[in-house]
Amino acid sequence: VPDRIWWKDGTVYQIYPASYKDSNNDGLGDIPGIVSKIDYIKDLGIDIVWLSPMYDSPQHDMGYDISNYEAVYPPYGTVADLETLIEACHSRGLRLILDLVINHTSDEHQWFKESRRSKADPKRDWYIWRPAKYAADGTRMPPNNWRSFFSGSAWQWDEHTQEYYLHLFATQQPDLNWENATTRRAIYDSAMEFWLQKGVDGFRVDTVNMYSKGTELPDAPVIDQGIFEQPASSLFCNGPRMHEFLREMNTQVLSKYDTMTVGELPGTPDPKHVLRYVGSGDKQLNMIFQFDIVDLGGGKTHKYEYEGYQLSEMKAIVAKWQQFIDGSDGWTTVFCENHDQGRSVSRFASDAPEWRERSSKLLAIMMCALTGTLFIYQGQEIGMINAPTTWPIEDYKDIESLNYYHSVAKRTNNDTEAVAHVMKSIQILGRDHARLPMQWDSTPYAGFTGKKDGAWMRTHDLYKEINVASQLNAPDSVLNFWKKMLQTRKAQKDLFIHGRFEGFDMDNQETFVFGKTFGKDRAVVALNFTDSEQPFKRPQVQGKLQLLVSNVGGVDGTEDMLSPYEGRVYLAL
Numbered sequence: 001v002p003d004r005i006w007w008k009d010g011t012v013y014q015i016y017p018a019s020y021k022d023s024n025n026d027g028l029g030d031i032p033g034i035v036s037k038i039d040y041i042k043d044l045g046i047d048i049v050w051l052s053p054m055y056d057s058p059q060h061d062m063g064y065d066i067s068n069y070e071a072v073y074p075p076y077g078t079v080a081d082l083e084t085l086i087e088a089c090h091s092r093g094l095r096l097i098l099d100l101v102i103n104h105t106s107d108e109h110q111w112f113k114e115s116r117r118s119k120a121d122p123k124r125d126w127y128i129w130r131p132a133k134y135a136a137d138g139t140r141m142p143p144n145n146w147r148s149f150f151s152g153s154a155w156q157w158d159e160h161t162q163e164y165y166l167h168l169f170a171t172q173q174p175d176l177n178w179e180n181a182t183t184r185r186a187i188y189d190s191a192m193e194f195w196l197q198k199g200v201d202g203f204r205v206d207t208v209n210m211y212s213k214g215t216e217l218p219d220a221p222v223i224d225q226g227i228f229e230q231p232a233s234s235l236f237c238n239g240p241r242m243h244e245f246l247r248e249m250n251t252q253v254l255s256k257y258d259t260m261t262v263g264e265l266p267g268t269p270d271p272k273h274v275l276r277y278v279g280s281g282d283k284q285l286n287m288i289f290q291f292d293i294v295d296l297g298g299g300k301t302h303k304y305e306y307e308g309y310q311l312s313e314m315k316a317i318v319a320k321w322q323q324f325i326d327g328s329d330g331w332t333t334v335f336c337e338n339h340d341q342g343r344s345v346s347r348f349a350s351d352a353p354e355w356r357e358r359s360s361k362l363l364a365i366m367m368c369a370l371t372g373t374l375f376i377y378q379g380q381e382i383g384m385i386n387a388p389t390t391w392p393i394e395d396y397k398d399i400e401s402l403n404y405y406h407s408v409a410k411r412t413n414n415d416t417e418a419v420a421h422v423m424k425s426i427q428i429l430g431r432d433h434a435r436l437p438m439q440w441d442s443t444p445y446a447g448f449t450g451k452k453d454g455a456w457m458r459t460h461d462l463y464k465e466i467n468v469a470s471q472l473n474a475p476d477s478v479l480n481f482w483k484k485m486l487q488t489r490k491a492q493k494d495l496f497i498h499g500r501f502e503g504f505d506m507d508n509q510e511t512f513v514f515g516k517t518f519g520k521d522r523a524v525v526a527l528n529f530t531d532s533e534q535p536f537k538r539p540q541v542q543g544k545l546q547l548l549v550s551n552v553g554g555v556d557g558t559e560d561m562l563s564p565y566e567g568r569v570y571l572a573l
């Protein structure tokens with residue numbers, strides 16, 4: 001019997017502070033706003049709250065550019081407000097985890113200000129500085145051809161000290177030098193101990209496999225023709241000292257507390273490698289977010305060159321990351337949304353008016369039936385969908401989308417087709433979709449803010465149709481369905497949270513049928529991912545299938561036919 005550790009059985013709810021609830025009508029969400037919604041979160045059936053960065057920051061990347069780990073971004077509140085939030089969670093039996101962003105800081109962090117002062121500064125080595133290279137014609141070139149996540153070179157020239165610094169993300173997010181032990185200790189003290197001592201229950205660890213980059217920093221192979229900067233994640237992810245650093249972090253900090261950690265693990269397709277991070281013996285991380293599911297459909301040269309995907313690919317990904325822990329002591333996660341992704345209903349099912357509620361419930365069934373710690377993102381519980389396709393690029397705010405859009409426009413000389421393709425990709429995958437204000441009710445700006453001229457980010461056109469208030473009292477709403485599914489998941493923990501996954505008919509492009517087994521118990525889940533009727537091929541399992549839950553209220557149509565976007569969970573008795 002797997003041990004019933006709180007972070008395995010718990011459901012996590014992610015909050016994006018800018019967009020959750022504005023309590024002081026300045027157009028931006030804040031911590032008192034979150035505190036005012038804690039009962040709502042508890043009532044949904046949540047156990048753990050994950051708060052995206054609320055630290056002081058110049059906000060070039062929505063707070064993932066931190067200028068002071070020990071302070072709160074003033075428009076969000078104060079350290080005292082955060083203490084109130086910890087207390088509000090704990091007094092209701094909820095835990096609170098923070099976002100730990102320690103691959104880089106803001107260029108306005110005191111450490112970087114000192115580092116860039118001079119080559120002789122004691123903190124020079126806290127960041128990654130390199131001299132320029134020179135082309136044959138004498139042109140100054142960056143140390144290598146790495147592309148940053150937000151387009152352009154990953155190197156920024158510093159006039160003052162005549163060297164480049166590395167930034168895998170925005171120019172304003174210089175990468176810390178983890179090779180330096182003093183730097184590592186400062187990170188542990190400032191970013192971790194400071195908050196652990198205040199009672200936070202752990203961390204979601206940003207870009208956790210990028211700390212160790214080696215010291216050679218070689219050029220990446222050319223994949224994107226006709227441009228200097230190349231995607232290089234295979235070169236900076238999972239570097240030589242990665243596991244050593246995480247063991248150190250665990251020994252020196254985490255092991256002293258009863259915490260949970262979940263690390264972001266992009267660029268790591270090999271399950272055996274992932275197991276090194278999450279195996280319980282090695283004491284590195286409790287679990288990770290593997291990126292296959294959220295990368296689905298993204299282009300090979302850039303995510304915003306959308307290519308689409310087939311259902312069989314999605315099924316294979318789910319199966320792979322469900323099964324990689326079979327027979328091991330590792331653990332996994334279940335998620336299909338976060339603040340970096342388009343809304344799951346729009347991406348993986350249908351946000352058409354006639355199907356969007358059913359689609360949301362279909363995905364809720366899938367999520368709640370899978371093994372691992374379940375993460376849901378604010379608004380997912382009411383079936384929030386992507387921004388309308390009528391919104392122009394000017395309504396988007398995210399640095400990743402805007403930089404890529406403008407770089408393609410520039411690079412292709414405003415080629416209509418190329419730009420339209422990027423726009424279409426952003427309409428599906430853009431990070432902004434998840435960052436629209438939370439839709440609380442049908443009052444102006446969805447009840448998110450009382451500010452006269454609206455929130456920092458445009459409110460979804462459909463907030464009157466999709467909001468918390470209207471769903472709370474509607475028995476068949478998406479919100480109430482999520483509540484029911486979360487209860488079902490808990491009531492049958494063995495099967496749903498800990499059971500062994502088995503996929504059936506995996507090449508079928510219309511339906512996803514899978515089994516979950518624990519001891520003698522067995523469940524069968526049948527999901528129709530199309531807008532037409534599909535045959536339900538009963539898998540070869542022993543016993544009679546008894547319907548436990550469905551997203552259409554009983555069986556719609558017949559036993560062996562699934563109606564559009566119908567989802568069912570059976571117990572095999």
Ligand code: TEU
Nearest residue numbers: 061064101149169206207264266303340
């Ligand atoms: O994202 C890290 C990451 O690996 C990127 O792939 C990210 O998913 C991005 O969307 C690229 O498409 C984390 C945070 O989740 C993200 O919000 C931050 O911008 C980033 O780190 C930098 O801190």
